[in-house]
């Protein structure tokens with residue numbers, strides 16, 4: 001039904017307008033009595049065997065919604081009814097910002113892909129906090145970044161502001177230094193600035209958790225709020241080895257692999273000339289390769305959330321088998337529809353993964 005009827009209609013219109021339209025539609029429909037139960041019965045798979053305990057948190061299933069879809073935490077409750085085990089909000093920045101000029105979101109239909117150069121458009125972290133105060137029961141990841149106008153030298157304080165504001169309202173944090181759409185942001189993935197940034201946040205984490213008793217080693221993946229690092233798929237093997245080192249020295253809880261790519265290899269669609277980050281099918285293999293590399297070279301030392309080009313059950317299984325403990329969807333959710341979430345959960349059950 002989604003791919004045959006709904007998608008062709010939606011794909012007729014401008015992608016960003018469709019995003020906001022779908023948003024309001026889901027919100028409106030969810031308010032009609034009975035519809036929440038209908039969504040749940042259509043898309044949720046409730047089974048104890050799907051539950052996962054990762055970095056000290058209990059996930060009802062391993063399939064999450066990736067960052068960028070519900071940047072402002074406006075729809076996480078309704079979206080969770082589509083069968084997701086967790087929802088990642090953000091990227092949020094301290095101050096609200098418009099993002100890049102429109103048009104900034106492009107479909108590449110022949111490639112089952114999207115290019116976006118949204119540029120962290122969001123209403124600011126404080127507005128999102130107000131919405132999150134109403135949360136009851138959805139497991140939320142808080143993805144944080146820096147404002148466009150904040151120079152990299154001062155980036156740490158932007159991340160700290162977001163961290164502090166969200167601390168009581170999210171279950172885990174994601175430090176996003178891998179978006180290609182904020183100028184120079186990805187330079188923060190270099191070993192020195194990244195170690196400094198993560199150490200600062202971990203120190204804050206310990207202070208927030210317990211000012212006296214907890215040491216850094218006790219924080220590791222368990223006691224305080226799990227902090228994850230989201231990385232780009234364009235890092236070299238050497239840089240990935242650095243990431244493994246950094247995770248170990250800063251004792252953060254894990255890694256999200258991967259964000260969108262700046263590569264344009266093998267694309268067919270005319271929109272391939274657009275600037276921005278590429279997501280969807282063309283990213284599937286590279287992101288799985290990054291997951292496998294991190295998992296093998298670190299000897300499974302930390303959990304990985306696998307994301308990038310999951311458009312089928314097979315794509316999801318490959319990521320889990322490559323070493324991901326959890327997975328996330330974005331572009332696959334747009335192209336394949338919510339039935340994909342259920343199909344993946346059912347396959348995970350069947351394969352006993």
Ligand SMILES: Cc1cc2nc3c(=O)[nH]c(=O)nc-3n(C[C@H](O)[C@H](O)[C@H](O)COP(=O)(O)O)c2cc1C
Pocket residue numbers: 066067068069071090091105114116118120143176179230258259260278279280281283307308309310328329330331332
């Ligand atoms: C329109 C759009 C906006 C995105 N915004 C963010 C963002 O704000 N923060 C972030 O960490 N990732 C963002 N992403 C990246 C996704 O979370 C995901 O890492 C990436 O798209 C790869 O997964 P996919 O192929 O399933 O889409 C965005 C992706 C898209 C398509």
